[in-house]
Structures are given as structure tokens and as C-alpha cells.
Amino acid sequence: MxxxxxxxxxxxxxxxxxxxxxxxxxxxxxxxxxxxxxxxESLPTVVxxxxxxxxxxxxxxxxxxxGAQFGAIxxxxxxxxxxxxxxxxxxxxxxxxxxxxxxxxxxTAAAKMRxxxxxxxxxxxxxxxxxxxxVQRQTREERGLPQIDGELPFDVSNxxxxxxxxxxxxxxxxxxxxxxxxxxxxxxxxxxxxSLLDSDxxxxxxxxxxxxxxxxxxxxxxxxxxxxxxxxxxxDARVVQDSTPLIEHAANIVDLDGEEDPNIRREKLKFxxxxxxxxxxxxxxxxxxxxxxxxxxxxxxxxxxxxxxEETCDESMALVTNAMLRANRMGHTNRCIxxxxxxxxxxxxxxxxxxxxxxxxxxxxxxxxxxxxxDLAKLLTCGRHYVDEAEGEMFYNPRFMVFEFVWNIxxxxxxxxxxxxxxxxVKHGRSKVKQMINGSNAYExxxxxxxxxxxxxxxxxxxxxx
Numbered sequence: 001m002x003x004x005x006x007x008x009x010x011x012x013x014x015x016x017x018x019x020x021x022x023x024x025x026x027x028x029x030x031x032x033x034x035x036x037x038x039x040x041e042s043l044p045t046v047v048x049x050x051x052x053x054x055x056x057x058x059x060x061x062x063x064x065x066x067g068a069q070f071g072a073i074x075x076x077x078x079x080x081x082x083x084x085x086x087x088x089x090x091x092x093x094x095x096x097x098x099x100x101x102x103x104x105x106x107x108t109a110a111a112k113m114r115x116x117x118x119x120x121x122x123x124x125x126x127x128x129x130x131x132x133x134x135v136q137r138q139t140r141e142e143r144g145l146p147q148i149d150g151e152l153p154f155d156v157s158n159x160x161x162x163x164x165x166x167x168x169x170x171x172x173x174x175x176x177x178x179x180x181x182x183x184x185x186x187x188x189x190x191x192x193x194x195s196l197l198d199s200d201x202x203x204x205x206x207x208x209x210x211x212x213x214x215x216x217x218x219x220x221x222x223x224x225x226x227x228x229x230x231x232x233x234x235x236d237a238r239v240v241q242d243s244t245p246l247i248e249h250a251a252n253i254v255d256l257d258g259e260e261d262p263n264i265r266r267e268k269l270k271f272x273x274x275x276x277x278x279x280x281x282x283x284x285x286x287x288x289x290x291x292x293x294x295x296x297x298x299x300x301x302x303x304x305x306x307x308x309x310e311e312t313c314d315e316s317m318a319l320v321t322n323a324m325l326r327a328n329r330m331g332h333t334n335r336c337i338x339x340x341x342x343x344x345x346x347x348x349x350x351x352x353x354x355x356x357x358x359x360x361x362x363x364x365x366x367x368x369x370x371x372x373x374x375d376l377a378k379l380l381t382c383g384r385h386y387v388d389e390a391e392g393e394m395f396y397n398p399r400f401m402v403f404e405f406v407w408n409i410x411x412x413x414x415x416x417x418x419x420x421x422x423x424x425x426v427k428h429g430r431s432k433v434k435q436m437i438n439g440s441n442a443y444e445x446x447x448x449x450x451x452x453x454x455x456x457x458x459x460x461x462x463x464x465x466x
Contacts, residue, residue: 046074048081071256071269115239115322123325124394126383127332127410130232134225135377136197137189143198150182151175191377193343195221201369204350205362215351219344226340233333236326243319244285250316251283254307268307280304288320289405292398321398324405331408332382339376346372385413 028035028043038047038055046063060081063074079087115123122129140147152175156162162171192198195218204211254272259265274280283304294300298313346369350358358365386400400419404411418434425432 044070046077048077050081071265074269120322120325121389121394123322123329124384124387124396125389126381127325127329128336128380128382131225131228131380134194134221135191135380136194137191138197139189140186143190143192144202148182148185150179152178190374191381193218193221193373193377196369196373198370198373201366201373205358205366212351215347219347222340222344222347226337229333229337229340233330233337236330236333240323240327240330243323247288247316247319247323248283248285250312250319251288251301251308252305253312254305271307288316289324289402292317292320292324292402321401324401328401328405328408328410332379332410336376336379339372339379343372343376382410385411385416 026034028040042064044063044066047058048060048062049057050059051057060077063070063077065073152171157171161167196214200214204214252275254268256265256268256272259268271280275282281304283301287304288301291297291300297317298308298310301308301313301316350365350369353361384396384400384404387394387396389395400411400416422432422434
């Protein structure tokens, strides 16, 4: 006779604060009196007892069969033996028959959560692209600004100190830098809120035209924009909330009903019982998000669930990617709403000012309002700079995506370029030093840079890792 009051093997039991559960395995050759008392007539036989160790304490139908039907009969009897609290525990652990969906049901549920190709493209490349009608891009000339001269505003080349190698290199770098800046700035199409362009702001402070109507119209546009942003945020929150339990369940699913091989079915049932007894772990959401960082995603998942099909793995990663992109957009939507509120407050305060007060505040409020309009427009036109599109497919490095998700940011183009430049230098064995001024997340980004390495891995529908 072997008794285990605590989980030690696949026949293990569990403890709680109210009563002790233990599983006892008996060899009837050694325990003939007990076998006679319980009238054991066939092997294997499983007896469920509660509250004592006599026949009157049997609390569920016996299991008196082996073979392919053993698992189903055992599960039925186990449920009959359980009280409501214990059944709830089984349900929470995903072993309840109603909770253990098969692979086909999982794919059907995943299909309902799947993002359209158009929306996936928008999420991956430009999360706020659907709000582009609120933004207008203008050249320097359209903004009433002169072209920037690409030449240095001074010439010190004839100075005696300008002939050293260091001095000439510095001057050359300065000429190249100002030339590159001028070329970029002169050709830039700067985003502005369509209802409040730089020229509109100048007319407002000058009192030209219907300045009051301009402010009223802009406030109406901001109210409409905030309403759309809130709806977008609610939709993203719904998808993330609905997909999170589905992702976790997909990673832990073990299909018993569809398994015809009795030996494999027995091994699956043994695995589920070990999991229920706490001897093996269930895949958790944080782990699944982290799997995106691995070059062996399916292998990492099968360490937790060896019976996870590759198709199910792809579905899970599709849901993870979708949830991560949408969660990131929720954070960006918050920033857009905050910029809307800030601009709205500024316009309302200016609306209360007299014409003379506006003129007196022209030098301070004009750049402030222009900057506010520019900040909101830039947020609405932010894009992802590590996703490449080619031949109808999009390629990305998931480490950038995970980094954005963890820190709730969208990486700037320059940040991505520096990381890629560092990676290429490491790849070819070259030294590289970069000065990075990234505000509060400078240290974290540098740590991230060092850990980035190139790899190729097939990813989920529509997006591929590079």
C-alpha cells in the first residue's frame, strides 16, 4: 500500500485548509482484507471516499475499467465526487469539459478576434492613420517661413588655427550637418491640425476675418476628435480584454476528445492530472508575450505544453501580436487625448481674451498655440519605423515591439536607426560609439540596444519577423 498526502506523482492529491485529500494506491495481493471489504472484482478499480475509509463513505461511482474509456469515466466520477468549490477550482484550471475547447473551437474563436488586413497594416505602420483627415501637412513656404540657407553663416577657414587636422574635420562636419539640416527642413511637410494652421493662428491674433468662428470651429473639431479617440480606445481595450484569456487558454489546451491513440490519450491525461496537482505549470500571459523575443517560439511553448500543435501556436502568437499592438495604441491614444485637452484649454482661455489682450500676448501665445497644434498633429501622424513592407507582406523585429509595449511608447525614427546602426557594427565586428540623448528612458534604450541581435522567424498572419 502506498499513501501520498501531498503531490508527489501523477497519483498525487492536494491539500486545503478545511480537509486533507490523499490518494492511496493499493496492491490487492498485499491488501487482500481491504480488497475484500471493498468488494474489488476487477482491475484497475478507483474508489472515491469522503469523510472516512469505509464503504459507506463512497461519494461517487467507481471506475472499474481500463482502456480508452478510462479517462472519460474517471473524469465523470471525479466530478461527481467534488463539491461546488472543488468543481470551481477544476473549472478555473481549465480542466472542466465546458472549458477544454478543442483546436477547431479555438481557431473559430481566434478568427472572431482576428484583425482585418487593413487594420493590421494600420496598427503596424501608422496606428492613427484613420484620423489623417484632422491633419494637414505644409511646406515651409505654406507656413510662411523662408527657406533655410545650407551654408555656414561664418567663414573661419583663413584663421591660423583652422589648418590643423582636427579643426578642418570639425569644420567639415559642421558644413555637412547644416547642409543636411537645411535640405531636410526645406523639404519637410510639417503636420498641423487642419482647422488651425499657422496662418489661421496669425489671423486670429491680428483680429482678421472671423477669428471667433475659427476658434469655435476648431473646438468643435477637437470635440469630434476626442470622441473618435475614445471609441478607438474602447475598441482596443475590448479586443485586449477578450483576447487575453483566449491566448492563455490556447497555450494550455490539451485535446483529449480528438485523440484516438489510447497510449497518447493516457499520456495526455497523465499530463493534465500532473498540472492539476501543481506538478507542472500552466503557461501564463507574461510568458506568452515574452515568447515573441525567442527565435524558437514554438519550442518555448512546448516546454510548457508538449501537446500544443504548431497551428495553435501560430494562432496564439497572432493573438499576442494583435493584443500587443492594440495595447500600445491604447497608450498612444491617451497621449492624443491629453494633447487635445491641452489645446482645448488654451483655445478656450484665448477665446475669453479681448482683441487688445490678444495683441499684447502675440509674441508669447502665437508660438505656444503653434507648438500645441504641431504636437497634436505629430501624435496623430506617428508611425512605426522598424516595420518594412514588401510584396504585400510586413516584416518586423519583435524586440522593438516588445520594448514599445513594455515602456508604452512609440520609438522615434532616429532611435531605431541608431539601434540598427549599432547592430550592423556588431555584425561586422566594427567599433561604434553613439551619444544618445533620449530623456528619461535613455538608460533603458541603451540596455535594449546591446541585447538586439538579428534573426529570421516566421510569424503570424500578415506580419513576419526579420
